Amino acid sequence: MPCNCCEIENNTFTEESANADLKHYRKRGPANQTKLILEAVRSLGLKDAALLDIGGGIGTIHHELLNDVAREATHVDASSAYLKVATGEAKRIGHEARVKFIHADFTDVADELPQADVVTLDRVVCCYPNFRELLKDASSKSRKAIAFTYPRETWYVRIGLKAINFFQRLRNDPFRVFLHPVAEMEALLNQQGLRRVSVRRLFVWEMSLYQR
Template sequence: MSGCCGPAPENPDRHNPARDVIDPERYRSIFNASFSRSITRRYEKKGLRPVEQRIVDFLAGAGLEGASVLEIGGGAGEIQLELLARGAARSENLELSDSYEADAARLIRRAGMAGRVSRRLGVDLAGTPDAVEPADVVVLHRVVCCYPDYAALLGAAAGHARRAIVFSYPPRNLASRAFVGAGNLMMRVGGRSFRGYMHDPAAMIDVVRSRGLEPAYEWNGWAWRISGAVRTA
Protein backbone atom coordinates (compact mmCIF):
# COMPACT_ATOMS: atom_id res chain seq x y z
CA MET A 1 0.00 0.00 0.00
CA SER A 2 3.02 2.24 -0.13
CA GLY A 3 1.95 5.76 -0.94
CA CYS A 4 -1.01 6.35 1.37
CA CYS A 5 -2.68 9.56 0.33
CA GLY A 6 -3.69 10.16 3.91
CA PRO A 7 -7.40 11.06 3.78
CA ALA A 8 -9.01 10.99 7.20
CA PRO A 9 -12.44 10.12 8.50
CA GLU A 10 -14.57 13.05 9.57
CA ASN A 11 -14.19 12.08 13.22
CA PRO A 12 -11.33 9.59 13.58
CA ASP A 13 -11.66 9.40 17.37
CA ARG A 14 -15.18 7.96 17.01
CA HIS A 15 -14.34 5.60 14.17
CA ASN A 16 -15.34 1.99 14.73
CA PRO A 17 -12.81 -0.33 13.02
CA ALA A 18 -15.17 -3.27 13.39
CA ARG A 19 -17.36 -1.76 10.67
CA ASP A 20 -14.53 -2.05 8.12
CA VAL A 21 -13.81 -5.11 6.03
CA ILE A 22 -10.26 -5.33 4.71
CA ASP A 23 -11.03 -5.80 1.03
CA PRO A 24 -7.99 -5.84 -1.31
CA GLU A 25 -10.07 -4.17 -4.02
CA ARG A 26 -10.41 -1.11 -1.80
CA TYR A 27 -6.64 -0.61 -2.03
CA ARG A 28 -6.22 -1.84 -5.59
CA SER A 29 -8.54 0.88 -6.86
CA ILE A 30 -6.19 3.56 -5.49
CA PHE A 31 -2.78 1.92 -5.59
CA ASN A 32 -3.05 0.73 -9.17
CA ALA A 33 -0.55 0.02 -11.95
CA SER A 34 -0.35 3.67 -12.95
CA PHE A 35 0.45 4.66 -9.37
CA SER A 36 3.09 1.94 -9.15
CA ARG A 37 4.76 3.09 -12.38
CA SER A 38 4.98 6.68 -11.15
CA ILE A 39 6.59 5.60 -7.87
CA THR A 40 9.09 3.20 -9.41
CA ARG A 41 10.12 5.50 -12.25
CA ARG A 42 10.83 8.26 -9.79
CA TYR A 43 12.91 5.85 -7.67
CA GLU A 44 14.85 4.60 -10.69
CA LYS A 45 15.74 8.18 -11.66
CA LYS A 46 16.32 9.80 -8.29
CA GLY A 47 16.53 7.12 -5.62
CA LEU A 48 14.66 7.21 -2.34
CA ARG A 49 12.70 10.22 -1.21
CA PRO A 50 14.03 11.99 1.91
CA VAL A 51 11.45 10.40 4.23
CA GLU A 52 12.28 6.93 2.94
CA GLN A 53 16.00 7.61 3.27
CA ARG A 54 15.51 8.54 6.92
CA ILE A 55 13.75 5.24 7.51
CA VAL A 56 16.64 3.33 5.96
CA ASP A 57 19.21 5.34 7.91
CA PHE A 58 17.45 4.71 11.22
CA LEU A 59 17.36 0.96 10.66
CA ALA A 60 20.97 0.93 9.46
CA GLY A 61 21.93 2.65 12.69
CA ALA A 62 20.00 0.06 14.68
CA GLY A 63 21.95 -2.74 12.97
CA LEU A 64 21.18 -4.42 9.65
CA GLU A 65 24.00 -6.90 9.13
CA GLY A 66 22.41 -10.25 8.34
CA ALA A 67 18.99 -9.00 9.37
CA SER A 68 15.63 -10.14 8.06
CA VAL A 69 13.19 -7.41 6.98
CA LEU A 70 9.40 -7.49 6.99
CA GLU A 71 7.64 -4.62 5.23
CA ILE A 72 3.88 -4.26 5.43
CA GLY A 73 2.44 -2.55 2.37
CA GLY A 74 5.85 -2.03 0.82
CA GLY A 75 4.60 -1.37 -2.70
CA ALA A 76 7.30 -2.11 -5.25
CA GLY A 77 9.81 -2.68 -2.45
CA GLU A 78 12.31 0.13 -2.94
CA ILE A 79 12.95 0.52 0.81
CA GLN A 80 13.65 -3.20 1.09
CA LEU A 81 16.15 -3.10 -1.73
CA GLU A 82 18.03 -0.27 -0.03
CA LEU A 83 18.03 -2.16 3.28
CA LEU A 84 19.42 -5.24 1.53
CA ALA A 85 22.13 -3.07 -0.01
CA ARG A 86 22.98 -1.81 3.48
CA GLY A 87 23.53 -5.27 4.92
CA ALA A 88 20.17 -6.98 5.47
CA ALA A 89 20.08 -10.63 4.40
CA ARG A 90 16.53 -11.02 3.12
CA SER A 91 13.17 -9.30 3.02
CA GLU A 92 9.50 -10.19 2.88
CA ASN A 93 6.82 -7.86 1.51
CA LEU A 94 3.12 -8.07 2.40
CA GLU A 95 0.83 -6.27 -0.02
CA LEU A 96 -2.92 -6.12 -0.51
CA SER A 97 -2.77 -4.61 -4.01
CA ASP A 98 -1.35 -6.76 -6.81
CA SER A 99 -0.61 -3.73 -9.00
CA TYR A 100 3.03 -3.45 -7.92
CA GLU A 101 4.23 -6.90 -8.92
CA ALA A 102 5.57 -6.19 -12.41
CA ASP A 103 7.48 -3.12 -11.26
CA ALA A 104 8.75 -4.93 -8.16
CA ALA A 105 10.10 -7.79 -10.29
CA ARG A 106 11.94 -5.30 -12.50
CA LEU A 107 13.48 -3.50 -9.54
CA ILE A 108 14.58 -6.78 -7.97
CA ARG A 109 16.28 -7.91 -11.18
CA ARG A 110 17.92 -4.53 -11.65
CA ALA A 111 19.30 -4.62 -8.09
CA GLY A 112 20.51 -8.22 -8.43
CA MET A 113 18.45 -9.23 -5.39
CA ALA A 114 16.60 -12.22 -6.86
CA GLY A 115 16.33 -14.93 -4.24
CA ARG A 116 16.59 -12.49 -1.34
CA VAL A 117 13.11 -10.95 -1.64
CA SER A 118 9.81 -12.72 -1.13
CA ARG A 119 6.47 -11.09 -1.91
CA ARG A 120 3.08 -12.20 -0.58
CA LEU A 121 -0.28 -10.90 -1.75
CA GLY A 122 -3.53 -10.67 0.15
CA VAL A 123 -2.06 -11.14 3.63
CA ASP A 124 -3.60 -8.88 6.27
CA LEU A 125 -1.09 -9.02 9.13
CA ALA A 126 -3.55 -7.64 11.66
CA GLY A 127 -6.15 -10.23 10.76
CA THR A 128 -3.83 -13.23 10.39
CA PRO A 129 -0.63 -12.53 12.36
CA ASP A 130 0.27 -16.22 12.66
CA ALA A 131 0.55 -16.48 8.87
CA VAL A 132 3.76 -14.43 8.91
CA GLU A 133 7.10 -15.24 10.53
CA PRO A 134 8.80 -12.65 12.77
CA ALA A 135 11.64 -10.56 11.34
CA ASP A 136 14.50 -8.59 12.82
CA VAL A 137 13.14 -5.27 11.57
CA VAL A 138 9.63 -4.27 10.52
CA VAL A 139 8.71 -1.33 8.27
CA LEU A 140 5.35 0.39 7.72
CA HIS A 141 5.83 3.41 5.44
CA ARG A 142 2.66 5.40 4.72
CA VAL A 143 0.57 2.40 5.71
CA VAL A 144 -0.91 2.98 9.17
CA CYS A 145 -2.89 5.92 7.78
CA CYS A 146 -4.50 3.56 5.27
CA TYR A 147 -5.70 1.07 7.89
CA PRO A 148 -8.77 1.48 10.11
CA ASP A 149 -7.55 -0.38 13.21
CA TYR A 150 -4.12 1.04 14.04
CA ALA A 151 -3.92 -0.88 17.33
CA ALA A 152 -4.39 -4.25 15.64
CA LEU A 153 -1.98 -3.47 12.81
CA LEU A 154 0.78 -1.88 14.88
CA GLY A 155 0.35 -4.45 17.62
CA ALA A 156 0.83 -7.30 15.16
CA ALA A 157 3.73 -5.53 13.43
CA ALA A 158 5.52 -4.76 16.70
CA GLY A 159 4.94 -8.31 17.87
CA HIS A 160 6.79 -9.50 14.75
CA ALA A 161 9.80 -7.20 15.28
CA ARG A 162 12.71 -8.90 16.99
CA ARG A 163 14.94 -5.80 16.95
CA ALA A 164 13.21 -2.68 15.66
CA ILE A 165 10.13 -1.21 14.05
CA VAL A 166 9.71 2.02 12.11
CA PHE A 167 6.54 3.58 10.72
CA SER A 168 5.47 6.82 9.09
CA TYR A 169 2.19 8.72 9.20
CA PRO A 170 0.82 12.19 8.40
CA PRO A 171 0.91 14.89 11.11
CA ARG A 172 -2.34 15.48 12.93
CA ASN A 173 -2.86 19.23 12.57
CA LEU A 174 -5.42 21.62 11.11
CA ALA A 175 -3.75 21.88 7.71
CA SER A 176 -3.48 18.14 7.21
CA ARG A 177 -7.00 17.58 8.51
CA ALA A 178 -8.36 20.00 5.91
CA PHE A 179 -6.32 18.44 3.11
CA VAL A 180 -7.09 14.85 3.89
CA GLY A 181 -10.72 15.55 4.71
CA ALA A 182 -11.11 16.86 1.17
CA GLY A 183 -9.46 13.69 -0.09
CA ASN A 184 -11.96 11.49 1.73
CA LEU A 185 -14.82 13.50 0.32
CA MET A 186 -13.48 12.98 -3.20
CA MET A 187 -13.28 9.24 -2.58
CA ARG A 188 -16.87 9.15 -1.41
CA VAL A 189 -18.16 11.22 -4.31
CA GLY A 190 -16.21 9.03 -6.73
CA GLY A 191 -17.83 5.91 -5.30
CA ARG A 192 -14.61 4.48 -3.91
CA SER A 193 -14.60 2.62 -0.60
CA PHE A 194 -11.04 3.57 0.33
CA ARG A 195 -10.68 5.84 3.34
CA GLY A 196 -7.61 7.05 5.17
CA TYR A 197 -7.11 7.69 8.86
CA MET A 198 -5.25 10.16 11.04
CA HIS A 199 -4.58 8.19 14.20
CA ASP A 200 -3.31 9.66 17.46
CA PRO A 201 0.54 9.50 17.40
CA ALA A 202 0.80 9.07 21.18
CA ALA A 203 -1.67 6.19 21.08
CA MET A 204 0.31 4.51 18.29
CA ILE A 205 3.52 4.79 20.30
CA ASP A 206 1.74 3.29 23.30
CA VAL A 207 0.81 0.25 21.21
CA VAL A 208 4.41 -0.27 20.14
CA ARG A 209 5.66 0.22 23.69
CA SER A 210 3.16 -2.33 24.99
CA ARG A 211 4.89 -4.92 22.78
CA GLY A 212 8.28 -4.37 24.44
CA LEU A 213 9.78 -1.77 22.10
CA GLU A 214 10.94 1.66 23.24
CA PRO A 215 10.88 4.82 21.09
CA ALA A 216 14.37 5.54 19.77
CA TYR A 217 13.81 7.87 16.83
CA GLU A 218 11.37 10.59 15.83
CA TRP A 219 11.34 12.94 12.87
CA ASN A 220 8.71 15.54 12.06
CA GLY A 221 8.27 16.75 8.50
CA TRP A 222 5.60 18.98 7.01
CA ALA A 223 3.82 16.10 5.29
CA TRP A 224 5.02 13.00 7.16
CA ARG A 225 6.28 11.98 10.58
CA ILE A 226 8.49 8.99 11.40
CA SER A 227 8.62 7.00 14.62
CA GLY A 228 11.16 4.27 15.28
CA ALA A 229 11.47 1.95 18.26
CA VAL A 230 13.86 -0.79 19.36
CA ARG A 231 13.21 -3.89 21.42
CA THR A 232 14.13 -3.77 25.07
CA ALA A 233 12.20 -6.78 26.37
Protein backbone atom coordinates in the same frame (compact mmCIF):
# COMPACT_ATOMS: atom_id res chain seq x y z
CA MET B 1 -4.40 -15.05 -1.12
CA PRO B 2 -7.77 -13.30 -0.74
CA CYS B 3 -7.91 -10.51 1.82
CA ASN B 4 -10.31 -7.97 3.30
CA CYS B 5 -8.66 -4.83 2.02
CA CYS B 6 -7.07 -6.10 -1.23
CA GLU B 7 -9.91 -5.03 -3.48
CA ILE B 8 -9.88 -1.48 -2.13
CA GLU B 9 -6.06 -1.28 -2.25
CA ASN B 10 -5.96 -2.80 -5.76
CA ASN B 11 -8.32 -0.09 -7.00
CA THR B 12 -6.28 2.67 -5.37
CA PHE B 13 -2.72 1.41 -5.82
CA THR B 14 -2.88 0.54 -9.50
CA GLU B 15 -0.30 -0.58 -12.06
CA GLU B 16 -0.29 2.94 -13.48
CA SER B 17 0.54 4.57 -10.14
CA ALA B 18 3.08 1.82 -9.36
CA ASN B 19 4.88 2.44 -12.66
CA ALA B 20 4.88 6.18 -12.01
CA ASP B 21 6.36 5.58 -8.53
CA LEU B 22 9.01 3.29 -9.98
CA LYS B 23 9.96 5.88 -12.60
CA HIS B 24 10.28 8.49 -9.86
CA TYR B 25 12.38 6.15 -7.68
CA ARG B 26 14.76 5.29 -10.53
CA LYS B 27 15.22 8.95 -11.36
CA ARG B 28 15.33 10.52 -7.90
CA GLY B 29 15.94 7.68 -5.41
CA PRO B 30 13.82 7.07 -2.28
CA ALA B 31 11.16 9.60 -1.29
CA ASN B 32 12.04 11.93 1.60
CA GLN B 33 9.98 10.13 4.25
CA THR B 34 11.38 6.78 3.07
CA LYS B 35 14.89 8.17 3.54
CA LEU B 36 14.03 8.79 7.21
CA ILE B 37 13.15 5.09 7.63
CA LEU B 38 16.31 4.00 5.82
CA GLU B 39 18.48 6.26 7.99
CA ALA B 40 16.75 5.06 11.16
CA VAL B 41 17.22 1.38 10.29
CA ARG B 42 20.85 1.96 9.28
CA SER B 43 21.47 3.75 12.59
CA LEU B 44 20.86 0.42 14.37
CA GLY B 45 24.12 -0.92 12.91
CA LEU B 46 22.64 -4.29 11.96
CA LYS B 47 24.18 -6.70 9.46
CA ASP B 48 22.53 -9.69 7.75
CA ALA B 49 19.18 -8.67 9.21
CA ALA B 50 15.83 -10.17 8.27
CA LEU B 51 13.46 -7.41 7.16
CA LEU B 52 9.67 -7.42 7.05
CA ASP B 53 8.27 -4.57 4.96
CA ILE B 54 4.50 -4.22 5.29
CA GLY B 55 2.76 -2.34 2.48
CA GLY B 56 6.11 -1.90 0.79
CA GLY B 57 4.65 -0.56 -2.46
CA ILE B 58 7.26 -0.73 -5.21
CA GLY B 59 9.73 -2.20 -2.69
CA THR B 60 12.02 0.79 -2.18
CA ILE B 61 12.93 -0.18 1.39
CA HIS B 62 14.14 -3.68 0.54
CA HIS B 63 15.74 -2.57 -2.74
CA GLU B 64 17.88 -0.25 -0.59
CA LEU B 65 18.46 -2.24 2.60
CA LEU B 66 19.38 -5.48 0.85
CA ASN B 67 22.50 -3.63 -0.28
CA ASP B 68 23.92 -3.30 3.23
CA VAL B 69 21.73 -4.03 6.29
CA ALA B 70 19.51 -6.94 5.28
CA ARG B 71 20.20 -10.51 4.22
CA GLU B 72 16.59 -11.27 3.29
CA ALA B 73 13.25 -9.51 3.14
CA THR B 74 9.55 -10.30 3.19
CA HIS B 75 7.29 -7.85 1.41
CA VAL B 76 3.57 -8.13 2.20
CA ASP B 77 1.26 -5.92 0.19
CA ALA B 78 -2.46 -5.72 -0.45
CA SER B 79 -1.92 -4.33 -3.95
CA SER B 80 -1.10 -6.92 -6.62
CA ALA B 81 -0.03 -4.16 -9.04
CA TYR B 82 2.57 -2.79 -6.62
CA LEU B 83 3.84 -6.28 -5.85
CA LYS B 84 4.25 -6.98 -9.57
CA VAL B 85 6.30 -3.81 -10.05
CA ALA B 86 8.33 -4.50 -6.88
CA THR B 87 9.09 -8.04 -8.09
CA GLY B 88 10.20 -6.78 -11.50
CA GLU B 89 12.56 -4.24 -9.92
CA ALA B 90 13.96 -6.82 -7.47
CA LYS B 91 14.66 -9.09 -10.44
CA ARG B 92 16.33 -6.28 -12.38
CA ILE B 93 18.72 -5.44 -9.52
CA GLY B 94 19.44 -9.07 -8.66
CA HIS B 95 17.57 -9.27 -5.33
CA GLU B 96 14.69 -11.49 -6.37
CA ALA B 97 15.95 -14.64 -4.64
CA ARG B 98 16.29 -12.78 -1.33
CA VAL B 99 12.75 -11.35 -1.21
CA LYS B 100 9.57 -13.23 -0.43
CA PHE B 101 6.54 -11.44 -1.91
CA ILE B 102 3.13 -12.02 -0.34
CA HIS B 103 -0.12 -10.63 -1.68
CA ALA B 104 -2.38 -10.17 1.35
CA ASP B 105 -3.78 -7.92 4.02
CA PHE B 106 -0.92 -8.26 6.49
CA THR B 107 -3.31 -8.68 9.43
CA ASP B 108 -4.78 -11.78 7.74
CA VAL B 109 -1.40 -13.53 7.37
CA ALA B 110 0.65 -12.19 10.29
CA ASP B 111 0.23 -15.39 12.31
CA GLU B 112 1.79 -17.45 9.51
CA LEU B 113 4.85 -15.24 9.07
CA PRO B 114 8.20 -15.73 10.82
CA GLN B 115 9.69 -12.97 12.97
CA ALA B 116 12.03 -10.42 11.44
CA ASP B 117 14.75 -8.28 13.03
CA VAL B 118 13.26 -5.09 11.66
CA VAL B 119 9.70 -4.30 10.58
CA THR B 120 8.92 -1.26 8.43
CA LEU B 121 5.68 0.43 7.37
CA ASP B 122 6.14 3.47 5.18
CA ARG B 123 2.87 5.44 4.77
CA VAL B 124 0.78 2.35 5.52
CA VAL B 125 -1.02 2.96 8.84
CA CYS B 126 -2.77 5.94 7.23
CA CYS B 127 -4.32 3.59 4.62
CA TYR B 128 -5.71 1.20 7.19
CA PRO B 129 -8.69 1.83 9.49
CA ASN B 130 -7.68 -0.52 12.31
CA PHE B 131 -4.25 0.79 13.31
CA ARG B 132 -4.35 -1.16 16.59
CA GLU B 133 -4.57 -4.54 14.87
CA LEU B 134 -2.02 -3.53 12.22
CA LEU B 135 0.59 -2.23 14.69
CA LYS B 136 0.00 -5.00 17.22
CA ASP B 137 0.55 -7.66 14.54
CA ALA B 138 3.53 -5.73 13.13
CA SER B 139 5.20 -5.42 16.52
CA SER B 140 4.62 -9.11 17.27
CA LYS B 141 6.81 -9.87 14.23
CA SER B 142 9.66 -7.58 15.30
CA ARG B 143 12.62 -9.01 17.19
CA LYS B 144 14.53 -5.72 17.44
CA ALA B 145 12.90 -2.67 15.93
CA ILE B 146 10.02 -1.18 14.02
CA ALA B 147 10.22 1.99 11.94
CA PHE B 148 7.17 3.60 10.38
CA THR B 149 5.87 6.81 8.89
CA TYR B 150 2.44 8.37 9.30
CA PRO B 151 0.85 11.79 8.74
CA ARG B 152 1.55 14.43 11.39
CA GLU B 153 -1.21 15.64 13.68
CA THR B 154 -1.20 19.21 12.41
CA TRP B 155 -4.12 21.41 11.40
CA TYR B 156 -3.10 21.48 7.73
CA VAL B 157 -2.73 17.68 7.53
CA ARG B 158 -6.18 17.30 9.15
CA ILE B 159 -7.69 19.60 6.54
CA GLY B 160 -5.81 17.87 3.69
CA LEU B 161 -6.94 14.37 4.71
CA LYS B 162 -10.53 15.54 5.23
CA ALA B 163 -10.47 17.00 1.71
CA ILE B 164 -9.12 13.75 0.23
CA ASN B 165 -11.84 11.73 2.00
CA PHE B 166 -14.51 14.20 0.87
CA PHE B 167 -13.55 13.67 -2.78
CA GLN B 168 -13.28 9.90 -2.27
CA ARG B 169 -16.86 9.93 -0.97
CA LEU B 170 -18.03 12.02 -3.93
CA ARG B 171 -16.43 9.51 -6.31
CA ASN B 172 -18.03 6.60 -4.47
CA ASP B 173 -14.56 5.20 -3.87
CA PRO B 174 -14.37 3.31 -0.53
CA PHE B 175 -10.65 4.02 -0.02
CA ARG B 176 -10.07 6.43 2.91
CA VAL B 177 -7.02 7.99 4.53
CA PHE B 178 -6.68 8.05 8.33
CA LEU B 179 -4.99 10.34 10.81
CA HIS B 180 -4.46 7.95 13.69
CA PRO B 181 -3.62 9.44 17.11
CA VAL B 182 0.14 9.33 17.59
CA ALA B 183 -0.14 9.04 21.39
CA GLU B 184 -2.36 5.95 21.04
CA MET B 185 0.01 4.35 18.56
CA GLU B 186 2.87 4.99 20.98
CA ALA B 187 0.93 3.59 23.97
CA LEU B 188 0.12 0.44 22.01
CA LEU B 189 3.74 -0.11 20.97
CA ASN B 190 4.89 0.52 24.55
CA GLN B 191 2.50 -2.23 25.68
CA GLN B 192 4.18 -4.51 23.14
CA GLY B 193 7.56 -3.90 24.76
CA LEU B 194 8.83 -1.31 22.26
CA ARG B 195 10.20 2.15 23.16
CA ARG B 196 10.47 5.11 20.82
CA VAL B 197 14.14 5.92 20.32
CA SER B 198 13.85 8.55 17.61
CA VAL B 199 11.30 10.71 15.87
CA ARG B 200 11.82 12.90 12.81
CA ARG B 201 9.43 15.19 11.03
CA LEU B 202 8.86 16.52 7.54
CA PHE B 203 6.09 18.93 6.56
CA VAL B 204 3.46 16.18 6.27
CA TRP B 205 5.11 12.98 7.48
CA GLU B 206 6.53 11.86 10.80
CA MET B 207 8.85 8.88 11.24
CA SER B 208 9.25 6.99 14.50
CA LEU B 209 11.79 4.30 15.30
CA TYR B 210 10.95 1.92 18.16
CA GLN B 211 13.32 -0.62 19.69
CA ARG B 212 12.87 -3.52 22.11
